[in-house]
Amino acid sequence: MKINDRILYVHGLSSSGASSTARNLQSLLPECKVISPDLPVEPQDALDMLRILCKDESPRLIIGTSMGGMFAQQLRGYNKILVNPAFHVSEFMRTQIGVHEFLNLRRNGETHYEITSLLCDKYQMIEKNQFDDITAFDIENTYALFGTKDTLVHGYDEYIAHYQNAAWFEGEHRLNIEIIKKILLPLIKRIIE
Template sequence: MKILFIHGLASSGAYRMASTLRILFKESEVIAPDVPIEPDEALALLQGICRDEQPDLIVGHSLGGYWAQKLRGFRKILINPELHVSRFLRQRIGTMEYLSPRRDGALSFEITGEICDGYEALEQTEFDGLTPEEIALTTGVFADRDELVDCREEFEGIYPGRAHIFPGGHFPNFNQIKQHIFPIIGQTIKE
């Protein structure tokens, strides 16, 4: 099985959730790219990976959940997804440090108004093309104490019956992933 993991803001393919997926899904290939902050570059990269690799499952965390949601035709799990990236980023304009190492060695990145505008433009068509089949391919997993993002109610309105809750915060640790998210992923794969 091939899993595409899409990390969140200020992170990288080396984020601990990618490592956790590799441990829990030993027989699977986990593809975990460093996603650029620029929206057009990020979308092109992820669409290219999906086209070339044809993953069996996409797992996206936070901003990665936003991207996973946009990749139509693939089974996907959105963990604590941010569905309003432009609004979230506008509160953080400026330089941010990466929280996990990037392959290119970059230590920080810049959030600009132009980047926020790019996300806002993409959000205008965020839920276009949602057929019943596409809705059935999408599962949301939400922390009951997420300190950064709360899009569960909106997700449930768009993807009825497709949300799960787990005890924890925005950044689930290994035990939370193993005990609560791993079984949901396993169930989703079998659907």
């Protein structure tokens, strides 16, 4: 790894750039710059922001967890790790209509967001063509990690229909520090080095 290698971390639903995973990654990789933005709630705004951020920052690696894995998967031409990717987060969101609290502080001070049927429709539109235009580079340089005890999303079959690098880990949907150290960190170092 080089000093100031950039890693873009893309958080999941209800989270923010201040998630514990982002903080842990920065702590465990002090030589890297972990870029971890708060995603806009509107999916097209989130995807547009991530594409601009990638052009501006040229990350060596993108890591996306859950909903963030769905967004990260759509960023072509970068090394990526998708952790328990929620390729169809709209389906889960449809069971959660209403106002929800963000799990982590957001830079703009917002504490709540609302899931509506219209918002779910917008996510479904983003998800619809998410596997279009996958390049040979993407197939070779995209990795996914799936928790054996993940009860929220099950994206392995869809992932493996488009990509080849996948592994299972003994864990749940959300990452904890032990899984980050034992599973994610070695993969990050292997990809970047």
